[in-house]
Amino acid sequence: MRVWLTVIVACFAVAGTLGWYKYQRIQAGIAFAAAFPERVEAVEAFTVLEELWQPTTQVIGEAVAIRSVTIKAEIAGTIAEVGFAPGATVQAGQLLTRLDNSEERAQLQAAQAEAKIANLELERSRKLIAAGLGVVEDQDRAEARFEAAGAAIRRLQAVIAKKTLRAPFDAAAGLHELDVGEFLDKGDVVARLIGTGERIWIDFTLPQEQANLAIGEAVEVARNQSAAAITRAEVIAKDSFVNELSRNVRYRALAENQTLGASPGALVTVHAPLGDPQSATLAPANAVRRDAFGAKVFVLREAEEGAPAPERAEQRMVSLGPQRGGLVVIARGLRPGERVVADGAFKLRDGALVNAGSWDANRAQGVAGGG
Numbered sequence: 001m002r003v004w005l006t007v008i009v010a011c012f013a014v015a016g017t018l019g020w021y022k023y024q025r026i027q028a029g030i031a032f033a034a035a036f037p038e039r040v041e042a043v044e045a046f047t048v049l050e051e052l053w054q055p056t057t058q059v060i061g062e063a064v065a066i067r068s069v070t071i072k073a074e075i076a077g078t079i080a081e082v083g084f085a086p087g088a089t090v091q092a093g094q095l096l097t098r099l100d101n102s103e104e105r106a107q108l109q110a111a112q113a114e115a116k117i118a119n120l121e122l123e124r125s126r127k128l129i130a131a132g133l134g135v136v137e138d139q140d141r142a143e144a145r146f147e148a149a150g151a152a153i154r155r156l157q158a159v160i161a162k163k164t165l166r167a168p169f170d171a172a173a174g175l176h177e178l179d180v181g182e183f184l185d186k187g188d189v190v191a192r193l194i195g196t197g198e199r200i201w202i203d204f205t206l207p208q209e210q211a212n213l214a215i216g217e218a219v220e221v222a223r224n225q226s227a228a229a230i231t232r233a234e235v236i237a238k239d240s241f242v243n244e245l246s247r248n249v250r251y252r253a254l255a256e257n258q259t260l261g262a263s264p265g266a267l268v269t270v271h272a273p274l275g276d277p278q279s280a281t282l283a284p285a286n287a288v289r290r291d292a293f294g295a296k297v298f299v300l301r302e303a304e305e306g307a308p309a310p311e312r313a314e315q316r317m318v319s320l321g322p323q324r325g326g327l328v329v330i331a332r333g334l335r336p337g338e339r340v341v342a343d344g345a346f347k348l349r350d351g352a353l354v355n356a357g358s359w360d361a362n363r364a365q366g367v368a369g370g371g
Contacts, residue, residue, distance in 0.1 A: 038308060041355070042355050043341045043342075043345065046283065046342040047338070049282040049327075052277040056324070059204050061270040063262040065200065067169055069168060073184040073186055078184075086174075089196060091167065095165075101163045105160065121146075165190055170196050173192070194264050197257075201253070201255075202219075202253040202268060203252050208242045213251060219270055238252075282328070282329060283327065286326075286343065294317055298316070298341040298348050300313060313354050315348075315350040343359060
């Protein structure tokens, strides 16, 4: 019994000694850490705004050339001349393709000769009638032959003209593989021409419950969802019916293509206004951090007396609305006038000390007004 008691006492003594040693080590670590000042992060802060915000919907539109045409062969024939390079810019009236018309030109010369003979016969008949020596029936037949000869000339001239294809307006031509000697059948494509004007149409559709845009209203267009440059376009037309399959209404807007830079046929992003502007709480999009629990921001509050920095960052969960440019609508969780961390929010933790500079609101690209 004494042996077991001795063993138990010894075990308690060893455990107490180890516990005391560990306690001393922890206290030494705490003292060592306390010797270093708390870390201070440098960030940029933004004062939360309350401004009018234009609710919008984002849809995909298509850039459409104001002037475009597909030139096709009206008459079959062999190519005798190609007057433009693939993808080149052509001028109004410039030769595109000339089909071989040697047979028609020979026939035209014969028809012109026939017309000359018919004209001489008609003049002779008129002189005889005037002298009282001719017959009216002969003059009528001469006039008919002369008119028939003229019609034959005009028909051949029309055929020759249809075999000579020219650009109807200044345009950029598409790619082609035309070459001299190639046979073109009736209806074969010669060239697709896209007008080179400075403006372009933007066609887009809206669901019938959102199709309240009026002619003359403005929409915003970007070449893609990530494009920073926004081009304003004016609505110039609206379909008078709802598509029976999609239940959408089609719109057409006019935009300056110098700033948009979209090629005809390209897809673009259209931001269309919905209803009247509303009051909204706005914060920079880069102030929002996301994790498995949702969206959050770091709100600045005054630090305690004696702290090595004037403010601390307090983590707060928020509900988000739509985003336009550099600003996002905060539906719930922030009040106008509060300061949130914009640049530098990614390196913060809840309660971190910060030195906050001022974030430039111009980085939001002027969309705070909801335009």
